[in-house]
Amino acid sequence: MKMAATVSRPSTATGSALSAAGSAEGKKATAMAQAPSLKQRWRGAGNLAPALLFLGLFFLAPLIGLLLRGVLEPVPGLGNYEQLFANSAYARVLFNTFSVAGLVTIFSLLLGFPLAWAITLVPRGWGRWILNIVLLSMWTSLLARTYSWLVLLQASGVINKALMAMGIIDQPLEMVHNLTGVVIGMSYIMIPFIVLPLQATMQAIDPMILQAGSICGASPWTNFFRVFLPLCRPGLASGGLMVFVMSLGYYVTPALLGGAQNMMLPEFIIQQVQSFLNWGLASAGAALLIVITLVLFYLYLKLQPESPVGASNAR
Numbered sequence: 458m459k460m461a462a463t464v465s466r467p468s469t470a471t472g473s474a475l476s477a478a479g480s481a482e483g484k485k486a487t488a489m490a491q492a493p494s495l496k497q498r499w500r501g502a503g504n505l506a507p508a509l510l511f512l513g514l515f516f517l518a519p520l521i522g523l524l525l526r527g528v529l530e531p532v533p534g535l536g537n538y539e540q541l542f543a544n545s546a547y548a549r550v551l552f553n554t555f556s557v558a559g560l561v562t563i564f565s566l567l568l569g570f571p572l573a574w575a576i577t578l579v580p581r582g583w584g585r586w587i588l589n590i591v592l593l594s595m596w597t598s599l600l601a602r603t604y605s606w607l608v609l610l611q612a613s614g615v616i617n618k619a620l621m622a623m624g625i626i627d628q629p630l631e632m633v634h635n636l637t638g639v640v641i642g643m644s645y646i647m648i649p650f651i652v653l654p655l656q657a658t659m660q661a662i663d664p665m666i667l668q669a670g671s672i673c674g675a676s677p678w679t680n681f682f683r684v685f686l687p688l689c690r691p692g693l694a695s696g697g698l699m700v701f702v703m704s705l706g707y708y709v710t711p712a713l714l715g716g717a718q719n720m721m722l723p724e725f726i727i728q729q730v731q732s733f734l735n736w737g738l739a740s741a742g743a744a745l746l747i748v749i750t751l752v753l754f755y756l757y758l759k760l761q762p763e764s765p766v767g768a769s770n771a772r
Contacts, residue, residue: 523740523743523744524740524744526736526740527737527740527743527744529737530737530740537737537738537740538741538745540738540741541738541741541742547725550720550721550722551745553721554705554722557636557640557643557704557721558701558704558705559701561640561643561644561647561700561701561704562647562697562700562701562704564644565647565651565696565697565700566651566693566696566697568644568648568651569648569651569696570689572587572648573655573656573692575587576588576591576652576656577656591648591649591652591653592649594645594649595649595650599646603642603646603709603710603713603714604713606641606642607633607638610632610637610641610642610714611632612629612631613629616632617630617632633714634715634716635715635718635719638714638715639710639711639714639715639719641714642710642713642714643704643707643710643711646710647700647703650700651696651697651700652696653696654691654692654695654696655689655692655693656692657692658689658692659689662688662689666684666688667680667685670683695757698753698757701753702750702753702754705746705750706723706750707721707723708721708723708724711724712724722742722746723746725739725742726739726742726743729742
Protein backbone atom coordinates (compact mmCIF):
# COMPACT_ATOMS: atom_id res chain seq x y z
CA MET A 458 0.00 0.00 0.00
CA LYS A 459 2.80 2.40 0.81
CA MET A 460 4.52 1.59 -2.48
CA ALA A 461 1.32 2.18 -4.41
CA ALA A 462 0.81 5.50 -2.71
CA THR A 463 4.40 6.40 -3.43
CA VAL A 464 4.04 5.50 -7.06
CA SER A 465 0.73 7.36 -7.46
CA ARG A 466 2.16 10.69 -6.32
CA PRO A 467 4.64 11.10 -9.25
CA SER A 468 1.95 10.04 -11.67
CA THR A 469 -0.39 12.70 -10.27
CA ALA A 470 2.33 15.37 -10.49
CA THR A 471 3.17 14.30 -14.02
CA GLY A 472 -0.49 14.51 -14.99
CA SER A 473 -0.75 17.99 -13.51
CA ALA A 474 2.35 19.12 -15.41
CA LEU A 475 1.03 17.67 -18.65
CA SER A 476 -2.32 19.31 -18.04
CA ALA A 477 -0.68 22.70 -17.38
CA ALA A 478 1.49 22.35 -20.48
CA GLY A 479 -1.52 21.42 -22.55
CA SER A 480 -3.43 24.38 -21.18
CA ALA A 481 -0.54 26.75 -21.97
CA GLU A 482 -0.27 25.37 -25.49
CA GLY A 483 -4.01 25.73 -25.92
CA LYS A 484 -3.91 29.36 -24.79
CA LYS A 485 -0.99 30.03 -27.11
CA ALA A 486 -2.81 28.45 -30.03
CA THR A 487 -5.93 30.46 -29.24
CA ALA A 488 -3.92 33.70 -29.04
CA MET A 489 -2.24 32.91 -32.37
CA ALA A 490 -5.61 32.19 -33.92
CA GLN A 491 -7.08 35.41 -32.60
CA ALA A 492 -4.09 37.62 -33.51
CA PRO A 493 -4.52 38.98 -37.04
CA SER A 494 -1.84 38.05 -39.52
CA LEU A 495 0.22 40.63 -41.39
CA LYS A 496 -1.85 40.04 -44.52
CA GLN A 497 -5.07 40.63 -42.61
CA ARG A 498 -3.73 43.82 -41.04
CA TRP A 499 -2.89 45.34 -44.42
CA ARG A 500 -6.06 44.14 -46.11
CA GLY A 501 -7.77 47.10 -47.74
CA ALA A 502 -4.68 49.31 -47.51
CA GLY A 503 -4.81 49.73 -51.28
CA ASN A 504 -7.88 51.89 -50.83
CA LEU A 505 -5.65 54.48 -49.13
CA ALA A 506 -3.41 54.84 -52.19
CA PRO A 507 -5.31 57.81 -53.75
CA ALA A 508 -5.31 59.71 -50.44
CA LEU A 509 -1.63 58.96 -49.82
CA LEU A 510 -0.76 60.00 -53.37
CA PHE A 511 -2.66 63.26 -52.93
CA LEU A 512 -0.93 64.01 -49.61
CA GLY A 513 2.44 63.11 -51.06
CA LEU A 514 2.08 65.38 -54.09
CA PHE A 515 0.37 68.39 -52.54
CA PHE A 516 1.62 68.31 -48.93
CA LEU A 517 4.74 66.23 -48.42
CA ALA A 518 6.62 67.28 -51.57
CA PRO A 519 6.11 71.04 -51.04
CA LEU A 520 6.99 70.62 -47.36
CA ILE A 521 10.25 68.87 -48.21
CA GLY A 522 11.02 71.56 -50.79
CA LEU A 523 10.38 74.23 -48.17
CA LEU A 524 12.70 72.58 -45.66
CA LEU A 525 15.41 72.17 -48.29
CA ARG A 526 15.23 75.84 -49.24
CA GLY A 527 15.88 76.78 -45.63
CA VAL A 528 19.23 74.96 -45.68
CA LEU A 529 20.26 75.44 -49.34
CA GLU A 530 19.53 79.12 -50.10
CA PRO A 531 21.41 81.36 -50.54
CA VAL A 532 24.28 79.03 -49.58
CA PRO A 533 24.11 75.48 -48.17
CA GLY A 534 24.21 75.29 -44.40
CA LEU A 535 22.34 76.42 -41.32
CA GLY A 536 23.09 80.11 -41.81
CA ASN A 537 19.43 81.04 -42.12
CA TYR A 538 18.58 79.48 -38.76
CA GLU A 539 21.64 81.05 -37.15
CA GLN A 540 20.61 84.44 -38.51
CA LEU A 541 17.05 83.92 -37.31
CA PHE A 542 18.16 83.46 -33.71
CA ALA A 543 21.30 85.62 -33.60
CA ASN A 544 19.89 88.80 -35.15
CA SER A 545 18.24 90.91 -32.46
CA ALA A 546 15.49 92.14 -34.82
CA TYR A 547 14.57 88.59 -35.83
CA ALA A 548 14.76 87.41 -32.22
CA ARG A 549 12.31 90.20 -31.36
CA VAL A 550 9.92 88.81 -33.97
CA LEU A 551 10.10 85.37 -32.35
CA PHE A 552 9.51 86.87 -28.92
CA ASN A 553 6.48 88.82 -30.21
CA THR A 554 5.07 85.67 -31.78
CA PHE A 555 5.23 83.60 -28.58
CA SER A 556 4.13 86.42 -26.28
CA VAL A 557 1.08 87.27 -28.41
CA ALA A 558 0.13 83.60 -28.75
CA GLY A 559 0.44 83.12 -24.98
CA LEU A 560 -1.60 86.23 -24.13
CA VAL A 561 -4.31 85.34 -26.64
CA THR A 562 -4.53 81.82 -25.22
CA ILE A 563 -4.86 83.09 -21.64
CA PHE A 564 -7.53 85.69 -22.46
CA SER A 565 -9.43 83.25 -24.66
CA LEU A 566 -9.53 80.73 -21.81
CA LEU A 567 -10.62 83.37 -19.29
CA LEU A 568 -13.44 84.58 -21.54
CA GLY A 569 -14.39 81.27 -23.12
CA PHE A 570 -14.67 79.24 -19.90
CA PRO A 571 -17.60 81.19 -18.35
CA LEU A 572 -19.30 81.35 -21.76
CA ALA A 573 -19.09 77.57 -22.19
CA TRP A 574 -20.29 77.13 -18.60
CA ALA A 575 -23.27 79.42 -19.26
CA ILE A 576 -24.20 77.45 -22.39
CA THR A 577 -24.12 74.26 -20.33
CA LEU A 578 -26.14 75.60 -17.37
CA VAL A 579 -28.91 77.57 -19.08
CA PRO A 580 -32.02 75.75 -20.40
CA ARG A 581 -31.44 73.79 -23.56
CA GLY A 582 -33.21 76.23 -25.88
CA TRP A 583 -31.26 79.25 -24.62
CA GLY A 584 -28.02 77.30 -24.70
CA ARG A 585 -28.61 76.37 -28.32
CA TRP A 586 -29.21 80.03 -29.23
CA ILE A 587 -26.02 81.16 -27.50
CA LEU A 588 -24.04 78.39 -29.17
CA ASN A 589 -25.46 79.38 -32.58
CA ILE A 590 -24.36 82.98 -31.95
CA VAL A 591 -20.85 81.75 -31.16
CA LEU A 592 -20.81 79.66 -34.34
CA LEU A 593 -22.15 82.57 -36.38
CA SER A 594 -19.31 84.77 -35.17
CA MET A 595 -16.84 82.06 -36.21
CA TRP A 596 -18.39 81.71 -39.67
CA THR A 597 -18.33 85.45 -40.36
CA SER A 598 -15.53 86.64 -42.62
CA LEU A 599 -12.25 87.01 -40.75
CA LEU A 600 -11.39 90.15 -42.69
CA ALA A 601 -14.75 91.74 -41.86
CA ARG A 602 -14.37 90.99 -38.13
CA THR A 603 -10.85 92.39 -38.07
CA TYR A 604 -11.89 95.60 -39.81
CA SER A 605 -14.80 95.89 -37.37
CA TRP A 606 -12.37 95.88 -34.46
CA LEU A 607 -10.23 98.42 -36.31
CA VAL A 608 -13.25 100.75 -36.45
CA LEU A 609 -14.22 100.12 -32.82
CA LEU A 610 -10.75 100.55 -31.33
CA GLN A 611 -9.47 103.55 -33.26
CA ALA A 612 -9.10 106.97 -31.61
CA SER A 613 -12.46 108.17 -32.98
CA GLY A 614 -14.13 104.81 -32.50
CA VAL A 615 -17.17 103.85 -30.45
CA ILE A 616 -15.20 102.54 -27.47
CA ASN A 617 -13.08 105.66 -27.00
CA LYS A 618 -16.09 107.94 -27.46
CA ALA A 619 -18.12 105.98 -24.91
CA LEU A 620 -15.29 106.05 -22.35
CA MET A 621 -14.82 109.78 -22.82
CA ALA A 622 -18.56 110.42 -22.56
CA MET A 623 -18.67 108.56 -19.23
CA GLY A 624 -15.71 110.59 -17.95
CA ILE A 625 -13.48 107.55 -17.50
CA ILE A 626 -10.75 108.93 -19.77
CA ASP A 627 -9.83 112.47 -20.88
CA GLN A 628 -8.19 111.58 -24.19
CA PRO A 629 -8.52 108.63 -26.59
CA LEU A 630 -6.61 105.47 -25.78
CA GLU A 631 -4.16 104.00 -28.29
CA MET A 632 -5.70 100.60 -28.94
CA VAL A 633 -4.76 99.94 -32.58
CA HIS A 634 -1.44 99.39 -34.31
CA ASN A 635 0.00 98.04 -31.07
CA LEU A 636 -0.03 94.92 -28.90
CA THR A 637 -3.37 95.83 -27.29
CA GLY A 638 -5.27 95.78 -30.57
CA VAL A 639 -3.70 92.53 -31.67
CA VAL A 640 -4.56 90.72 -28.43
CA ILE A 641 -8.14 92.06 -28.37
CA GLY A 642 -8.85 91.18 -31.99
CA MET A 643 -7.27 87.74 -31.88
CA SER A 644 -8.86 86.82 -28.54
CA TYR A 645 -12.30 87.60 -29.95
CA ILE A 646 -11.61 85.45 -33.01
CA MET A 647 -10.24 82.55 -30.93
CA ILE A 648 -13.01 82.35 -28.31
CA PRO A 649 -15.17 79.88 -30.35
CA PHE A 650 -12.26 77.46 -30.55
CA ILE A 651 -12.21 77.42 -26.74
CA VAL A 652 -15.98 77.29 -26.25
CA LEU A 653 -16.68 74.30 -28.52
CA PRO A 654 -14.36 71.70 -26.89
CA LEU A 655 -15.05 73.06 -23.40
CA GLN A 656 -18.82 72.93 -23.83
CA ALA A 657 -18.59 69.34 -25.09
CA THR A 658 -16.52 68.39 -22.05
CA MET A 659 -18.82 70.15 -19.57
CA GLN A 660 -21.90 68.60 -21.18
CA ALA A 661 -20.45 65.14 -20.58
CA ILE A 662 -19.86 65.72 -16.83
CA ASP A 663 -22.42 63.93 -14.67
CA PRO A 664 -24.12 66.46 -12.31
CA MET A 665 -24.30 63.73 -9.66
CA ILE A 666 -20.52 64.01 -9.25
CA LEU A 667 -20.82 67.63 -8.15
CA GLN A 668 -23.74 66.76 -5.88
CA ALA A 669 -21.66 64.02 -4.30
CA GLY A 670 -18.91 66.54 -3.59
CA SER A 671 -21.42 68.86 -1.91
CA ILE A 672 -22.84 66.01 0.15
CA CYS A 673 -19.34 65.11 1.32
CA GLY A 674 -18.94 68.62 2.75
CA ALA A 675 -17.09 70.43 -0.03
CA SER A 676 -17.74 74.15 -0.26
CA PRO A 677 -18.76 75.61 -3.64
CA TRP A 678 -15.22 76.87 -4.29
CA THR A 679 -13.68 73.55 -3.26
CA ASN A 680 -16.17 71.70 -5.42
CA PHE A 681 -15.25 73.93 -8.35
CA PHE A 682 -11.47 73.74 -8.03
CA ARG A 683 -11.14 70.13 -6.78
CA VAL A 684 -13.94 68.43 -8.75
CA PHE A 685 -15.33 70.45 -11.65
CA LEU A 686 -12.14 72.05 -12.97
CA PRO A 687 -10.13 68.78 -13.16
CA LEU A 688 -13.00 67.20 -15.08
CA CYS A 689 -12.79 70.08 -17.58
CA ARG A 690 -9.08 69.50 -18.16
CA PRO A 691 -9.45 67.67 -21.52
CA GLY A 692 -11.43 70.56 -23.00
CA LEU A 693 -9.06 73.15 -21.55
CA ALA A 694 -6.01 71.34 -22.87
CA SER A 695 -7.34 70.72 -26.38
CA GLY A 696 -8.84 74.20 -26.73
CA GLY A 697 -5.77 75.94 -25.32
CA LEU A 698 -3.43 74.01 -27.60
CA MET A 699 -5.60 74.74 -30.63
CA VAL A 700 -5.70 78.46 -29.88
CA PHE A 701 -1.96 78.69 -29.17
CA VAL A 702 -0.95 76.87 -32.36
CA MET A 703 -3.39 78.87 -34.50
CA SER A 704 -2.19 82.13 -32.93
CA LEU A 705 1.40 81.30 -33.85
CA GLY A 706 0.48 81.22 -37.55
CA TYR A 707 -2.03 84.09 -37.71
CA TYR A 708 -1.41 86.83 -40.25
CA VAL A 709 -4.48 88.97 -41.11
CA THR A 710 -5.37 90.27 -37.64
CA PRO A 711 -1.80 91.15 -36.52
CA ALA A 712 -1.13 92.80 -39.88
CA LEU A 713 -4.19 95.07 -39.61
CA LEU A 714 -4.33 95.75 -35.87
CA GLY A 715 -0.63 95.55 -35.04
CA GLY A 716 2.32 97.73 -35.80
CA ALA A 717 5.91 97.39 -36.95
CA GLN A 718 7.08 96.96 -33.36
CA ASN A 719 4.74 93.99 -32.88
CA MET A 720 5.53 92.04 -36.04
CA MET A 721 4.90 88.31 -35.73
CA LEU A 722 6.55 85.42 -37.55
CA PRO A 723 3.89 85.02 -40.31
CA GLU A 724 4.21 88.74 -41.17
CA PHE A 725 7.99 88.35 -41.16
CA ILE A 726 7.81 85.37 -43.56
CA ILE A 727 5.57 87.22 -46.02
CA GLN A 728 7.78 90.31 -45.83
CA GLN A 729 10.89 88.27 -46.61
CA VAL A 730 9.21 86.66 -49.64
CA GLN A 731 7.35 89.64 -51.11
CA SER A 732 9.72 92.50 -50.31
CA PHE A 733 13.20 90.97 -50.15
CA LEU A 734 12.78 87.68 -52.10
CA ASN A 735 14.73 85.99 -49.32
CA TRP A 736 13.25 82.51 -49.69
CA GLY A 737 15.91 80.87 -47.53
CA LEU A 738 15.20 82.94 -44.41
CA ALA A 739 11.44 82.74 -45.01
CA SER A 740 11.65 78.95 -45.35
CA ALA A 741 13.63 78.75 -42.11
CA GLY A 742 10.91 80.72 -40.30
CA ALA A 743 8.18 78.51 -41.77
CA ALA A 744 10.08 75.36 -40.79
CA LEU A 745 10.40 76.72 -37.27
CA LEU A 746 6.62 77.14 -37.07
CA ILE A 747 6.11 73.56 -38.26
CA VAL A 748 8.55 72.16 -35.71
CA ILE A 749 6.93 74.13 -32.86
CA THR A 750 3.51 72.82 -33.86
CA LEU A 751 4.69 69.20 -33.96
CA VAL A 752 6.45 69.51 -30.60
CA LEU A 753 3.36 71.00 -28.95
CA PHE A 754 1.15 68.30 -30.44
CA TYR A 755 3.52 65.60 -29.19
CA LEU A 756 3.52 67.09 -25.68
CA TYR A 757 -0.26 67.23 -25.74
CA LEU A 758 -0.47 63.54 -26.66
CA LYS A 759 1.98 62.64 -23.90
CA LEU A 760 0.44 64.74 -21.14
CA GLN A 761 -3.22 64.62 -22.16
CA PRO A 762 -3.93 61.42 -24.12
CA GLU A 763 -7.70 61.65 -23.71
CA SER A 764 -9.85 64.08 -25.70
CA PRO A 765 -13.30 65.56 -24.99
CA VAL A 766 -14.86 63.22 -27.53
CA GLY A 767 -13.14 60.21 -26.03
CA ALA A 768 -14.16 61.25 -22.51
CA SER A 769 -17.80 61.60 -23.53
CA ASN A 770 -17.75 58.28 -25.34
CA ALA A 771 -16.22 56.58 -22.33
CA ARG A 772 -19.10 57.79 -20.20
